[in-house]
Amino acid sequence: MEALLDTRSHVPSASQRTADDVTARVVAHQWVNAEYKHLVLDAPEPAPLAQAGQFFHLECPQAGEDRPFFRRPMSVYKADPGKGQVEFLYKVTGAGTRGLATLRVGDTMRILGPLGVGFTLDESWKNIVVLGRGVGLATLAPLAEMAAANGVGVTAIFSARGPEQVMSTERFAKTGARIEIVLDSDGSSAVENVERLLRRIAREGKTGAFFTCGSDRLMLLMQRLGRELGIRGEVALEQQMACGIGMCFCCVRNFRSGNEVVSRRVCWDGPVFRLDEAMSW
Ligand SMILES: Cc1cc2nc3c(=O)[nH]c(=O)nc-3n(C[C@H](O)[C@H](O)[C@H](O)COP(=O)(O)OP(=O)(O)OC[C@H]3O[C@@H](n4cnc5c(N)ncnc54)[C@H](O)[C@@H]3O)c2cc1C
Numbered sequence: 001m002e003a004l005l006d007t008r009s010h011v012p013s014a015s016q017r018t019a020d021d022v023t024a025r026v027v028a029h030q031w032v033n034a035e036y037k038h039l040v041l042d043a044p045e046p047a048p049l050a051q052a053g054q055f056f057h058l059e060c061p062q063a064g065e066d067r068p069f070f071r072r073p074m075s076v077y078k079a080d081p082g083k084g085q086v087e088f089l090y091k092v093t094g095a096g097t098r099g100l101a102t103l104r105v106g107d108t109m110r111i112l113g114p115l116g117v118g119f120t121l122d123e124s125w126k127n128i129v130v131l132g133r134g135v136g137l138a139t140l141a142p143l144a145e146m147a148a149a150n151g152v153g154v155t156a157i158f159s160a161r162g163p164e165q166v167m168s169t170e171r172f173a174k175t176g177a178r179i180e181i182v183l184d185s186d187g188s189s190a191v192e193n194v195e196r197l198l199r200r201i202a203r204e205g206k207t208g209a210f211f212t213c214g215s216d217r218l219m220l221l222m223q224r225l226g227r228e229l230g231i232r233g234e235v236a237l238e239q240q241m242a243c244g245i246g247m248c249f250c251c252v253r254n255f256r257s258g259n260e261v262v263s264r265r266v267c268w269d270g271p272v273f274r275l276d277e278a279m280s281w
C-alpha cells in the first residue's frame with residue numbers, strides 16, 4: 001500500500017512550540033558503565049522546560065578522525081527548571097557520540113530544543129507500565145517521574161543484555177515504581193517471558209496504559225497485547241535525523257491510521273506516537 005504524507009493537525013503547530021538554539025555549559029559528565037555516559041548541562045530557557053519524551057539536537061565536537069557534520073538527537077533524561085539544567089544519558093556508538101564523550105566540565109556546546117512531541121498522561125490512567133530496552137529507559141525515566149507527580153502508579157520493566165547495562169533503577173525507585181528486570185544473559189528478556197510478565201501485571205489491574213522505547217520486538221509485543229486487552233499506549237521512536245525540525249523529511253516512518261498507511265516525521269510529529277499506529281521496520 002502506498003503511504004500518504006500525513007498532513008492532519010494532530011500535533012502542535014510551529015507557533016505553539018517553544019524551542020531555541022542555546023549555548024549550554026557542561027557541569028558534570030561521567031561514565032555510567034563501559035558504554036554509557038551521563039551529561040549534565042547548565043542551559044538557559046527554554047531548554048530546562050523540556051517535557052518527558054521531547055528531545056534535543058546536540059552539536060557534537062570533532063574528535064580525532066571523527067567529523068560529525070549533523071547534530072545528533074538525544075532524549076531529555078532530566079530537565080530541572082529550578083536549577084536551569086538538562087541531562088542526557090547516551091550510548092557512545094559512532095562519530096557523534098564519540099565526539100560528545102570528549103566534552104569536559106566547563107566546556108560549552110550548542111543545543112537545539114526542546115523539540116518534538118512528548119508523552120501524554122490521560123486522567124483515567126491510575127497505573128501505567130513502562131517497558132524500556134537499553135537506553136530507551138533514559139527516555140522513559142522522566143515519564144515515570146511525571147506519572148508519580150500526578151499520583152499514577154508505575155511498573156517499570158527494564159530489558160538489557162546483562163546486569164551491567166541496567167541503568168537508572170534508583171531514579172525509578174525514587175518515584176515508588178515497582179521494578180522488574182529482564183536480561184538476555186539469563187534468558188528472561190525473551191518475548192514470551194515479557195509477555196507472561198505483562199499479562200500478570202494486567203491481571204493485577206495495573207495496566208492503565210502501556211509505554212515503550214528502545215526495542216521493535218517489545219513495541220510489537222505491547223501493541224499486540226494492547227489490542228487484545230484494550231490497553232492504549234505510546235511509543236517513543238528513534239530514527240536517524242538531519243535537521244531535527246521537520247524540514248528535510250529524512251526521518252519519515254510509516255504509520256497505520258484507520259485503513260491508511262501514512263508517513264510522518266519522527267522529529268516533528270513525534271518522537272512519541274500512539275502505540276497502536278506505529279509500524280515496525
Ligand atoms: C528522538 C531520539 C532520541 C534519542 N535519544 C537517545 C538517548 O537518550 N540516548 C542515546 O544513547 N541515544 C539516543 N538516540 C539515538 C542517538 O541519536 C544515536 O545513537 C546517535 O545519533 C548516534 O550518533 P553517532 O554519530 O554516535 O553514531 P552514528 O555513526 O551516526 O551511528 C552509529 C550506529 O547507530 C545507528 N544509528 C544512528 N542513529 C540512530 C538512530 N537515531 N536510531 C537508530 N539507530 C541509529 C547507525 O545506523 C549506526 O549503525 C535518540 C535518537 C532519537 C531519534
Ligand code: FES
Nearest residue numbers: 244246248249267
Ligand atoms: S530530521 Fe529533518 S524532517 Fe525530521
